[in-house]
Every structure is written in structure tokens, then in C-alpha cells.
Amino acid sequence: MTMEDRAKAHDDSSLEKAVAARRSAPRWRWITIGLIALLYLAFNSAPVLHTCRHLRLHRRPAIPQCPTQPEAIAPNSTWEPQEDDAEIELFAQRLSDAVKIPTMSFDDMDMDPRKDARFEIFNEMHAYLAKTYPVLHERFPPQKINTYGLLWTIPGRDASLRPALYLAHQDVVPVPASTLDQWTFPPFSGEYERYDDRRGGLVWGRGASDDKAMLTAVLSAFEELLKSGWENQRTILIGSGFDEEVSGPRGALSIAEALKASLPDRGRQTLEFVIDEGGLGVGVQQGGVEVALPAVAEKGYLDVTMTIKTPGGHSSMPPDHTSIGMMSSLIAHLESNPHEAMLTPANPVLTHLICMANALETKALQTVESENLLLDKQTRKDLRDPRKWHRVARRVAKLGSRTERYIVKTSQAADIVLGGVKANALPEHVEAVVNHRIAMESSVDEIKSRFEDLVRPVAERLGLKVVGFDKKAPDVKPEESVLMLTYGRFTEHTPVSPTDSAQFRALAGTIRQVFTTESGKHDRLVSPVIMTGNTDSRHFLSLCENVYRFNPNRYSEQSAKHTVNENMDVAAVAESASFFHALAQITDEKL
Ligand SMILES: [Zn+2]
CATH class of the missing domain: 3.30.70.360 (Alpha-Beta Plaits)
Structure with a gap:
């Protein structure tokens, strides 16, 4: 082949290639369009596919409904210590004395509480409890479980009713020495600071909120019920662990084992309900929605x-x-x-957001609509379309408070x-x-x-x-x-407790009764949330389906739990006691 031939051959082959390319151009165009269409579909249906993977469904998931809000339920006898100066002073005293006992849990404590002297402080706690709640202690002295765990049993008259379990732990997180100078009052002083302008005041110190407020409220409620001659049909159990802050392997777990050994085995139907600390308390959400937020699951x-x-x-x-x-x-x-943030029906937060959206829709929207509103108009619309839930999740993760951000991821x-x-x-x-x-x-x-x-x-x-x-x-x-x-x-995350059960309705009805809204009405929205942390209650999941984590407290979300200057409003504790006093009566019959 000469140089010319070679050049010609080259030209010919280039020409052929160009012709072939032109001929195949329409095909390529179609393939490209097809690919773009596929990509579009993949992106737009990604959340649905994602949801499918988790639900093992191949259709669009149903949109969860906000639980029906029950009517408020009035107890037979009402006790409102939060309305009485002398009672409030008594609550201040009880909480302050509890805070003064430094019942700290440390990560490195011995698994056998008898072998670690740091647990001995719980003896002091027990003596304080016996002195403070004499009627309960004399009539139904607590069983000591694994040395420092406490379990009170108030037997009910009707053995066919399943027991209810109230939980509140005795221990607190330690105070790092490096933060001591940041405390306004020493962390175990239990300082009671009265308000100038209204009833009550604040008790300062480690444990004032987590969890001695709950312990004080629960024990005060049953002390009061017993003093007033209450005769319960349903057996009441009160469990108090001593190492909740380090996951409860010695306290709550031992109490759960003791219950398993002594109660008739009905699996997750053994207990009627369990109520423990947690949830997001009682408060006001964006847009002025007045809520109570019990947690029905833990991450x-x-x-x-x-x-x-x-x-x-x-x-x-x-x-x-x-x-x-x-x-x-x-x-x-x-x-x-x-x-990545995501939102599917596996997460009760989706239900919560739907409850919130409903509540906002019924409000005068011109007064609540603003750019900062987490559930703005578009987001409320997106909540009603499963294909848009990923957008809602991303918005919550981006604009929500730090508490809210991690309930979706x-x-x-x-x-x-x-x-x-x-x-x-x-x-x-x-x-x-x-x-x-x-x-x-x-x-x-x-x-x-x-x-x-x-x-x-x-x-x-x-x-x-x-x-x-x-x-x-x-x-x-x-x-x-x-x-x-x-x-x-x-x-693993816990199972989700039902929000359509009689037990949840009793809880919600009691909440609506006790925690009236600003307008004095019984119309507070009770909406389920999840916990980003864990509580002692998870040790009882094999004994009960209806496990609710709820601090019945208007102040608990502002109380600086686990950090410097933890504190608690004493009237709020008295009101919590009023709630437990009502709940015990309301649930004292077949639910
Ligand atoms: Zn706690």
C-alpha cells in the first residue's frame, strides 16, 4: 500500500465511521432520553422504594392517622397539691432532701453492688424514702432487689386485673469536677429558691429533674392515695432502679427478672402498662399548639x-x-x-407530625404561618404524600431544634x-x-x-x-x-407501643384531664414521639406491650438534665403527683 492508498483508506474508513455514526444518531438519542427518564423516575421514587424496603411492601404506604384524642377522664377523687402553698412547700422539702443524697452512677462500677462501696450511699436514700413516705413504707415495705433496687407492691383486690408498673430511678449522673465552678449552687446542696412573684420556686441540683422529680411525684401520689383510704382493685407496682444512668443492668433488669419469676407468665401481656420517665413532657410547640408528648419507642x-x-x-x-x-x-x-434523614411509618414521629399538621390547620393560620414554621403550608401538604416524606424528614433535620433533628435520623x-x-x-x-x-x-x-x-x-x-x-x-x-x-x-430500637390501645387512651384521657391548656380547657393534643436515649423501661418490654415514657411535667424540658445547674420547678412536681394520683384511679378498673 502506497502512502496515498493508505491516506485514502484512512479517509474511507473515517467516512464510513462518520456515516455509521450519523445513522446510529437517532438510536443514541433515544437511549439518552430513555436513560434520563429512568434517572428521573429513580430519583423521584427513591423514597418510596426506600420505604418499600423497610416495610417489605410494594405499594405506597398508608398515611398514619393521629390517634383519636379521647375525652378527659375525671378521677373519683381529685388532689391538686400544686394549688396549695403548704403542699408546695412539702414538695420542695421532699425534692430538696432527695437531691442532697449524691446517688451517682459511674460507668466503672462493679456489677455486684455489694462489692463497690460507691453504692453504699443508696442506703441513705432508702432511709430517706422510708422517713418521707411513712404510710406506703409501713403498709407495703419495698422488696430490695439486688441490694439497692426497690419494688413496692400494693396488692389489688381483683386478681384478674393485670398489675400496672410505675418506674422512677434513684441514681443520677455524676458531676464532673471541671464543671463545679459553673454551678450557681453546689450540685448536691438541693437549694430551694422561692419565686418572688408567684407560688413555689426552684430546687437546684443534680437529679432535681432526672429523675428525683418523678420519684417524688410517684411516691407522693401513692402516699396520698393510701392516706385517704384508697382501696385499689388493680395491683400497683412501683419499681426504682439504682443504675439507670449506666443502662440499668443491676437495678431495672433485676427488678424485671424478679417480676418474671413472681407473676403469672403472660409474655408481653403480663403487665397492663408501664410508665417511666421520658418523652418530651408537657408544653407548647411552634404555632402555639399545646401538647403532651409521651414516647412510644426508643431508638x-x-x-x-x-x-x-x-x-x-x-x-x-x-x-x-x-x-x-x-x-x-x-x-x-x-x-x-x-x-440521612428519613421518615416512614416505622417511626411514630411521622404520626406526631401529622397530629401537629392537623392541629395547625385548625388554628387561625394567618397568625401561625411564618417562614420559620417547621410545618409550613408546603410541608403539611407533603406529609399527606408518601413520596414527599423524605422532603419533610430533610426539613425537620435541617430546621428542627437539636432534639427534633435526631428523631428522623x-x-x-x-x-x-x-x-x-x-x-x-x-x-x-x-x-x-x-x-x-x-x-x-x-x-x-x-x-x-x-x-x-x-x-x-x-x-x-x-x-x-x-x-x-x-x-x-x-x-x-x-x-x-x-x-x-x-x-x-x-x-436495637424498641418495638413501638400502641397508640390505639385502651391503655394509651387512659393515659391520654388523664393527661387531658390534669394538664388543662392556657384557656382552661381539656383539649391538649396528646401525640406520640420517640426517645433518642434509653430508659429503664426497656428492661420490661418482654413483660408489657404498653410501655409509655412520659414525664408528666410542664417544666421538665427546661430543667437542664445531665448538665450544669440542673433544676426543677416544685409546683410542676406537685402537678405531676396530681397526674399519677389521677392515673392510678382512672386505670383501676378493666381497661
Ligand atoms: Zn433518667
């Missing part, structure tokens, strides 16, 4: 530990990335990939980092713990695999050999760098 929990092992050496000759630098990159990568937080001991030595061992509170749609396994998928490529780029979860720790050669993933404490 899951998982601690992941990342351990990096690298060769050590002198810090004058460091590698490009030290183990601390690598750990920082991994944590930064996790933080730049937060969990899994949280991740690097809480512990350990590594390095000397300024001139490369750290050989660095460890970080990342805590997760798992969304209702997800699971421990899903979070583990997502975590590994995220950190693996970053770790490998940094030259780390990755040992995934549940893999045997390898023999690491001294010159090797390794990232190991392990997990510690974990719990």
Missing part, C-alpha cells in the same frame, strides 16, 4: 471502637501521617457523611479519643469511640456495614490494613499499620 444504640496500631518511633522523623492524624481523618470523614458522635503519651514519641496505639443512636428504620447491622464502607477506603488510602467487624484480630507485624473495627454496647 437503637451502638458504640463503635476504631483502633489504629502503627509502628512507633521518634517524633523528629515522623511519617506523613501519624496514627493520631489518621484517626482524625477517619473521624472527619465520618462527620462529613452524616446519616441516626446520630453519630465521636465521644472518646485516646492516644499518645509523650510529646516526642509517635503514638503506637490510638483509639476512638463513635456512639450511634439508631433510627427506627435502621438496625445495628446496617449501621456497622455503613460504617465500615465509609472508613475502609480512607484507611486504605492512608496505608492502613483494615480489619472489619467480627474479624479475628490479626498478628500485626511491627512494621505494619492496622485499623481495627470493633463494637461495644448495642441495642
Whole structure:
């Protein structure tokens, strides 16, 4: 072939290619249009597909209904200590004295409470309780469970009625020494500060809110009922753990085991209902909606530990990335990939938002409509279309308060980092713990695999050999760098307690009776939420379906639980006692 021939051949083949390309152009165009259409469909139906995966349904999920709001239920006898100065002073005294006893729970306490002297303070707590609630203690002295757990039983006359369980824990979270100077009053002073302009005041100190307010309210209510000669049909159980703040393995768990051993085994029908701390209290939401928010479920929990092992050496000759630098990159990568917000019927928060939307719609909208309104007009519309729920979830995650943000997604937080001991030595061992509170749609396994998928490529780029979860720790050669993933404490999210049950209706009816709204009416919206944390009540889930976590308290959301200057309004505690006094009577018959 000559040069010319070659050039011609080349020209011919180019020509042929060009012709072929032109001929196939319409086909390509159709393929492109098809692809765009497919992508459009995929994006727009993504939330539905997602929902399907969780519900194992292949049709659009039904839109949850806000629970029917029951009429307020009046108890036979009404007790309103919150309206009486002398009673309020009594509540202040009771709460203040309880706060003065530093019943702290620490992570490293011995599993056997008899072997750890730090538990001995609970003896003082028991003596205080016996002195403060004499009628209850004399008639029905509590059983001591695993040394410091308390279980009171007030037997009912009708053995066919299932017992009701009231829970309130005795322990409190410790006060870090580094925060002591930030407290207005010393954390265990139990200082009572009266208001100048109205009845009552505040009790200051660790535990004033969590959970000694609830303990005071529950015990005061039953003390009052017994003093007044109340004769209950249904058996009342009052359980009080002593290590709730460290998950309750010694207290609540032992109480649950004791109940399992002594009550007729009816599985999750063994107890009529369980009421414990939690929920989002009694208050006013955006748009002026007056609510009470009992929690009907708790998110899951998982601690992941990342351990990096690298060769050590002198810090004058460091590698490009030290183990601390690598750990920082991994944590930064996790933080730049937060969990996605989602909303499906698996999460009772969807029901709550629908309740809120309904309530807003019935209000004079011109007065509540504003740009900042979380459930603005568009969002309320979106709530009625399952294909738009992901948009609502994203809005809640973006605009909601910090409490609200995580009721629609899994949280991740690097809480512990350990590594390095000397300024001139490369750290050989660095460890970080990342805590997760798992969304209702997800699971421990899903979070583990997502975590590994995220950190693996970053770790490998940094030259780390990755040992995934549940893999045997390898023999690491001294010159090797390794990232190991392990997990510690974990719990799946709890089942959801029903909101269409007689037990929920009794709870809601009592709430509407006791916690009248600003206008003095019995029309407070009772709406279910979930807890981002865990409570002692989860140890009783195998004994009961109707587990409600609810601080019947108008003040609890402002009380600085777990932090500096925890405090509690004493009239609010008295009102909580009024609530328990009513609830016990209202539920004292077949529900
Ligand atoms: Zn608590």
C-alpha cells in the first residue's frame, strides 16, 4: 500500500465511521432520553422504594392517622397539691432532701453492688424514702432487689386485673469536677429558691429533674392515695432502679427478672402498662399548639471502637501521617457523611407530625404561618404524600431544634479519643469511640456495614490494613499499620407501643384531664414521639406491650438534665403527683 492508498483508506474508513455514526444518531438519542427518564423516575421514587424496603411492601404506604384524642377522664377523687402553698412547700422539702443524697452512677462500677462501696450511699436514700413516705413504707415495705433496687407492691383486690408498673430511678449522673465552678449552687446542696412573684420556686441540683422529680411525684401520689383510704382493685407496682444512668443492668433488669419469676407468665401481656420517665413532657410547640408528648419507642444504640496500631518511633522523623492524624481523618470523614434523614411509618414521629399538621390547620393560620414554621403550608401538604416524606424528614433535620433533628435520623458522635503519651514519641496505639443512636428504620447491622464502607477506603488510602467487624484480630507485624473495627454496647430500637390501645387512651384521657391548656380547657393534643436515649423501661418490654415514657411535667424540658445547674420547678412536681394520683384511679378498673 502506497502512502496515498493508505491516506485514502484512512479517509474511507473515517467516512464510513462518520456515516455509521450519523445513522446510529437517532438510536443514541433515544437511549439518552430513555436513560434520563429512568434517572428521573429513580430519583423521584427513591423514597418510596426506600420505604418499600423497610416495610417489605410494594405499594405506597398508608398515611398514619393521629390517634383519636379521647375525652378527659375525671378521677373519683381529685388532689391538686400544686394549688396549695403548704403542699408546695412539702414538695420542695421532699425534692430538696432527695437531691442532697449524691446517688451517682459511674460507668466503672462493679456489677455486684455489694462489692463497690460507691453504692453504699443508696442506703441513705432508702432511709430517706422510708422517713418521707411513712404510710406506703409501713403498709407495703419495698422488696430490695439486688441490694439497692426497690419494688413496692400494693396488692389489688381483683386478681384478674393485670398489675400496672410505675418506674422512677434513684441514681443520677455524676458531676464532673471541671464543671463545679459553673454551678450557681453546689450540685448536691438541693437549694430551694422561692419565686418572688408567684407560688413555689426552684430546687437546684443534680437529679432535681432526672429523675428525683418523678420519684417524688410517684411516691407522693401513692402516699396520698393510701392516706385517704384508697382501696385499689388493680395491683400497683412501683419499681426504682439504682443504675439507670449506666443502662440499668443491676437495678431495672433485676427488678424485671424478679417480676418474671413472681407473676403469672403472660409474655408481653403480663403487665397492663408501664410508665417511666421520658418523652418530651408537657408544653407548647411552634404555632402555639399545646401538647403532651409521651414516647412510644426508643431508638437503637451502638458504640463503635476504631483502633489504629502503627509502628512507633521518634517524633523528629515522623511519617506523613501519624496514627493520631489518621484517626482524625477517619473521624472527619465520618462527620462529613452524616446519616440521612428519613421518615416512614416505622417511626411514630411521622404520626406526631401529622397530629401537629392537623392541629395547625385548625388554628387561625394567618397568625401561625411564618417562614420559620417547621410545618409550613408546603410541608403539611407533603406529609399527606408518601413520596414527599423524605422532603419533610430533610426539613425537620435541617430546621428542627437539636432534639427534633435526631428523631428522623441516626446520630453519630465521636465521644472518646485516646492516644499518645509523650510529646516526642509517635503514638503506637490510638483509639476512638463513635456512639450511634439508631433510627427506627435502621438496625445495628446496617449501621456497622455503613460504617465500615465509609472508613475502609480512607484507611486504605492512608496505608492502613483494615480489619472489619467480627474479624479475628490479626498478628500485626511491627512494621505494619492496622485499623481495627470493633463494637461495644448495642441495642436495637424498641418495638413501638400502641397508640390505639385502651391503655394509651387512659393515659391520654388523664393527661387531658390534669394538664388543662392556657384557656382552661381539656383539649391538649396528646401525640406520640420517640426517645433518642434509653430508659429503664426497656428492661420490661418482654413483660408489657404498653410501655409509655412520659414525664408528666410542664417544666421538665427546661430543667437542664445531665448538665450544669440542673433544676426543677416544685409546683410542676406537685402537678405531676396530681397526674399519677389521677392515673392510678382512672386505670383501676378493666381497661
Ligand atoms: Zn433518667
